[in-house]
Amino acid sequence: MPEPTPLAKAELRQLDANFEHEIENDTWAKVQFNPETLKVSFANQVQTPSGGGDQRGTPARQFVGAGTTKLAVQLWFDVTGQPEGQSGAVDDVRLLTKKVAFFITPKKEGDKFVPPAVRFLWGSFQFDGIMESLEESLEFFSPEGKPLRASVSFGLTQQKITAFVFRPTDAPPPGAPRAPSGKPPGTTPMTPAPQGSTVQGLAAGQGKGGDWQSIASANGIENPRQLAAGQLIDLQAGVKLGVKR
Known part of the structure; x- marks a missing residue:
């Protein structure tokens, strides 16, 4: 692969x-x-x-x-x-x-x-x-x-x-689906992103709205607010921290 x-x-x-x-x-x-x-x-x-x-008229600048x-x-x-x-x-x-x-x-x-x-x-x-x-x-x-x-x-x-x-670059075009970087972030099934969805919206749907940035980082996502349709995301990924809201 x-x-x-x-x-x-x-x-x-x-x-x-x-x-x-x-x-x-x-x-x-x-x-x-x-x-x-x-x-x-x-x-x-x-x-x-x-x-x-x-x-008279508009003054010249x-x-x-x-x-x-x-x-x-x-x-x-x-x-x-x-x-x-x-x-x-x-x-x-x-x-x-x-x-x-x-x-x-x-x-x-x-x-x-x-x-x-x-x-x-x-x-x-x-x-x-x-x-x-x-x-x-x-x-x-x-x-x-x-x-x-x-x-x-x-x-x-x-x-x-x-x-x-x-500047010359070999980067893929914006919006192209990307594979998660590093080790697999979780063991649960990956979630395909619907057209026009965001990491924050998908995370909120799983009750994890406060963790959307850590989920994006763990999945190696470049732009959490603009996902490619069908992009696979592990919504269980991310580091858990004890915080107060």
């Missing part, structure tokens, strides 16, 4: 100050769950001239800057789904999100403090910029008060209008 195709995971990588070379790979951060969407926005810096001349390109991303982290290459139990989700937060933290360069340049990679998509904002929401806690799940929303910006960068 052929080996399943490895899941392409999005990643943040540090760049040098000239946005040319990837550096310090010990600071790179690989996501647990790939984002559902990526939002890229472009803006030119313009102003409307005032005073003088004929004021003048271009006054190089413009900006921005990328908005939301990621999910869960202590029940360990990042690749990490061993040992994690009982606080902030231990997983801190590698993303690294890129919002200014570093001293000469007499100035500036955030590191960062490259966001996912399959054929690449965006280079500076992390200008980051928001982390902690929403699920253990009886000891430790956060177990978090959503991290961040924005990258580049001080110019940039064209899309297409």
